[in-house]
Amino acid sequence: MSTLKLHGIVPPVVTPLNEDFSVDETSLRKVVRHLVDGGVHGLFLLGSTSECVFLNAGQRARVIEIALDEAGGRVPAVCGTMDPTTDRVIENARQARSLGVDGLVVTSQFYTRSSQGETIDHFSMVKDAVDLPILAYDIPVCTNLKLSRETIRTMYERKLICAVKDSSGDIENMRMLGLDFADAPDFAILTGSETVVDYALLGGAHGNVPGLGNVDPAGYVRLYEAARAGDWVAARREQERLIRLFQIVFQGVPHTSPNASGVGGFKTAMHLMGLIAHPHMSRPNRVLPPAAVERVKDILLATGML
Template sequence: MQLHGIIPPVVTPLTPDFQVDEPALRRVLRHLLDGGVHGLFLLGSTSEVVFMDAPQRREVLRIAVDEVAGRVPLLAGVIDPTTDRVIAHARDAQAAGVDGLVVTAPFYTRTSQAEIVEHFRAVRQAVPLPIMAYDIPVCVHVKLERPTLRQMRAEGLIEGLKDSSGDDTNFRLLALECQDDPDFRLFTGSELMVDTALLVGAHGCVPGLGNVDPAGYVALYGAARREDWPEARRLQERLIRLFGIALQGTPRTSPNASGVGGFKTALHLLGLVPTHHMHRPNAPLNAEETRRVEAILAAEGLLAHA
């Protein structure tokens, strides 16, 4: 997959009884496509994938494949603690018609780098779809080390990496190593360092905040492609201010509930989703926190009335 550009991890709107809200999800997908995104990442961390059972995951994939209708590539997160569960999700994703998979290291149990390679190897052998590796040690408690990534790339197990490690030095070194492999697609998962990542060789970004302002990230990517770095910095700094919506729930809520809850609250204020709650036990933003999100959206030009 020659992936590039802005590929947001799509939020999953929920009904009051915690089921997938199909009309709202379709509105979010259209909002992202209208914003000019270059692909979509379904069932990622921002999608609350670990809270979903297999039928809910299949429902998200069904809706997205139908709504997007091939206009941009679709990646599906097949995220679960064990290899066989991941393979089952991957087969569901293949049957739904996605273009590629996103796979983390196994988690809960402590896994060696050699076992991680075997995990990816087993998934790739079972389901012949391109795989993007997902480095997110804050959630899976193990890092995809650079030698591990090199080995998996040499074996043809992975086509790229979504780096959500927060380790900017390692990302820079990886970008340097990948200069001789331009087909290896390197993406940052940081909403706040996109201009820097693109400058050092990333192919794009997977920003949760892109659910709220996809056009803002697409403009940033365009500036970087033109090598207009002052404009890229200006756009990045605006998005840093907008990212404040992800911080309004803490310390009352967990960082995850504050972040995803902030995105859902913003989408609610924008009229795209009817509710801003998340899967339990994550607590939604309260009225005061919602007012602060509304003020940030207005200050950055996304709400005229606040």
């Protein structure tokens, strides 16, 4: 059984950047305090919301060093190792292990298309090279491969993974995955959705990895605690408020790509809340234009965040 027991709210931590695109240490420390003080149950460093694939090895190391130092072991921290090839993922994983993370997050290969069997080999090679608990990250919109239920079960039985983050958007498949692992108390299923967390928890998911949790960690913690207590009315009420807050992710389009609008929406909100010094993202992603910033501000006011 894995020593890493993931559950609850584990946000993918935003990476604040200075104007020269270096990691903004002061803002990152403030974000980590905001998350931990908000009651989160873990931290996911260098996830998609963290802009991990834009960061070089030095930037990735700084994020890990700063976040772990600020968290001070109060919650477990897992780290994304995402890169297109196995050997590069192993390099990232070795760096993360040397800096003290509690576990790794691994996707299938991307850009070069992969098969289910090659994906199992990929996870096995990473596990052999860096013996830390691994969370499988199922995000087919970025990898062009949906991790099948059979692949996830095989990797679990071979002791390659201890959890899955399901960002596939396929809640029916995730529900069936929950039944597949009903006999596996050492395996965690986490949804990557911000908007159907109550449904996922009712269906047996163990937690949530919400990018919007950077903005409102306490709201997601309230949702999780209400669900765990069986108060589904309160859980639905909190989920619906968070859905209204989630509208910040749409305000940058068409000035930005949908991805930049999402991360930019989070960063714009956090900038308005005084959590980060600058709202910009890695190049070439555009910051939200002034009209979009005003719309984000209105949403924050309407949902009690300002």
